[in-house]
Amino acid sequence: MKEYKQWHDENNTFFNEFKIMFGQCNLKHELSLTEILRILSDTAVEDYAQRGMTWQFLDERDVAILLSRASYHFIRRPLSNEEVTIRTWEETPEGLQLTRAYEILDKDNNLLISGRSTWLVVNPKTRRIMKPSQFDLREAPNRKEPYDGLPCGKIPVPENMEHIDTRPVRFSDLDGNGHVNNSRYGAYTVDALPEELLQRPIKDMKINYSKEAVPGNVIEIYAHVSEDKSKITVVGKQDNNTCYECELYF
DSSP states (O other): OOOOOEEEOTTOOEEEEEEOOGGGBOTTSBBOHHHHHHHHHHHHHHHHHHTTOOHHHHHHTTOEEEEEEEEEEESOOOBTTOEEEEEEEEEEEETTEEEEEEEEEETTOOEEEEEEEEEEEEOTTTOOEEOGGGOOSSOOOOOOOOOOSOOSOOOOOOSSOEEEEEEEOOGGGBOTTSSBOTTHHHHHHHHTSOHHHHTSOOOEEEEEEOSOOOTTOEEEEEEEEOTTSSEEEEEEEETTEEEEEEEEEO
């Protein structure tokens, strides 16, 4: 029987081996965008857990770590039944945000997907943001590796956005923080794509999370395709608040 392992190396890089399952993939048997977001954020959480910082441990100390921004560069998406390894590590904080790097590798250690993300440390009761220096439950990282993808940052929103969809927040969207899980926005984004773009490979993705969506909210989805059809911008809003913004490059 095949065994899949998790471990840390001497540089505190966390490794997570697993097999891509049929139900995690889209019509083309590629790992879906929603699953990519879920697996990478879950691996970041598991990195902390393996170092003793489970969500329960953090919650008892009035600490929650919320995903803020992410950027992913796609060389190739893993396929159903493919065995892969995720590598992730913390990097030097930027401003008020923690930073993290990711790589998904095939069984021959070829790079398939790379990424960067930023996270906010907040008090889950008050929702007040904490400075990275206040998050002293582990040794602060001092690492910065090169990245070929787009930097995490602001996403400019075109003026002529088209209304695409209406998504009420449902129970299955929620996670233990009481809001829509970050990976669900991957599904919202894919469902906003026109048929032509659904058939094209994604080269890069940027996604920013703004205001959390909670039970009772209704998210209105807007989209804009660039003139040369090389990029789509998707925005989710509830009332006058932006929940998330996303760019996909083709």
